Amino acid sequence: MALTGINVFETRQYVSKKDPDKQNPTVFEIGVLTSDIRSYIENKVQSYEFARDGGNKGPATAKLNLTLRNMLVCKFGVKKITNLIDPQTQKPVEFDTTSIPVSGKNYIGVSDALLEMLGPDLRLELATEIMGENNLGENEIKN
Amino acid sequence: MTVWLEVLGLNCQSCSEAAQQDRGCDEGSSPGQYFLERLNQEFDSCPGKHATEQSRMYIDAFFFFKQGYFPNQGGWMDQPVKLLQAFKVITAEVEEVNEWRKRKGTDR
Numbered sequence: 001m002a003l004t005g006i007n008v009f010e011t012r013q014y015v016s017k018k019d020p021d022k023q024n025p026t027v028f029e030i031g032v033l034t035s036d037i038r039s040y041i042e043n044k045v046q047s048y049e050f051a052r053d054g055g056n057k058g059p060a061t062a063k064l065n066l067t068l069r070n071m072l073v074c075k076f077g078v079k080k081i082t083n084l085i086d087p088q089t090q091k092p093v094e095f096d097t098t099s100i101p102v103s104g105k106n107y108i109g110v111s112d113a114l115l116e117m118l119g120p121d122l123r124l125e126l127a128t129e130i131m132g133e134n135n136l137g138e139n140e141i142k143n
Numbered sequence: 144m145t146v147w148l149e150v151l152g153l154n155c156q157s158c159s160e161a162a163q164q165d166r167g168c169d170e171g172s173s174p175g176q177y178f179l180e181r182l183n184q185e186f187d188s189c190p191g192k193h194a195t196e197q198s199r200m201y202i203d204a205f206f207f208f209k210q211g212y213f214p215n216q217g218g219w220m221d222q223p224v225k226l227l228q229a230f231k232v233i234t235a236e237v238e239e240v241n242e243w244r245k246r247k248g249t250d251r
Contacts, residue, residue, distance in 0.1 A: 002197070003225065004197045004200055004201070004225070004226075005223040005224070005225025005226045005229070006200055006201070006204055006214050006223070006226055007214060007215065007223075008215045008221070008222070008223055010223075032223040032224075032225070033223065033224055034220065034221050034222060034223055034224065035219060035220045035221070035222055035223075035224050035227055036220040036221060038224045039220070103220070133225075134223070134224050134225050135224070135225060135228065136225055136228045136229055136232065140195075140197065140198070140229075141232050142144060143144055143145060143193070143194060143195050143197075143198045
């Protein structure tokens with residue numbers, strides 16, 4: 001069942017489609033993003049430049065850092081990871097978090113070291129799943 | 144759609160067994176028996192059957208929100224994005240319902 005997004009502690013399990021170990025896959029608990037976190041992520045990854053001299057230096061531009069976006073969405077959207085194998089030691093990695101100050105409050109997020117271990121493709125897959133879970137779908141809106 | 148159930152008098156909690164049979168709760172009744180003007184949609188049985196548990200939960204949360212309570216601690220920035228999106232949809236739909244009620248009132 002999809003996340004309802006009513007309870008901030010709500011999670012659901014997700015297994016990557018590309019996980020090679022079908023018998024004992026890595027399980028990600030993905031959860032809810034609050035409005036505060038979503039704004040924080042958007043502020044971090046988006047930047048705008050406006051032409052100051054009547055557009056002589058080119059049109060206004062908007063930049064979106066997708067790598068950072070995926071990183072931050074995973075940082076706040078992944079609540080737990082089980083059975084993630086460290087490629088170096090070949091042993092399951094212990095789930096590790098850090099405290100991140102956002103708008104004067106401290107939020108818990110996945111540690112950078114753990115996020116780095118996931119790799120960009122998996123981070124993109126997870127970020128897409130998390131963002132999908134944190135937006136009302138067309139059918140949900142109709143219903 | 145779930146917002147409209149109350150307007151149509153389709154409350155599952157107070158629905159009698161006879162009404163359930165009439166509305167095709169167990170077996171499909173005649174198509175088009177319930178027509179939702181706003182959605183321009185016909186249902187082959189009571190629309191209440193098509194309302195998901197999730198939508199009902201949003202309506203419940205919206206009821207408490209209107210009383211000034213959020214489901215989670217803190218202000219609106221501490222609430223899940225999806226819930227706030229749902230509240231926006233419900234608010235717009237409630238306005239539609241009120242407009243519809245006004246129109247019905249003047250038609251009489």
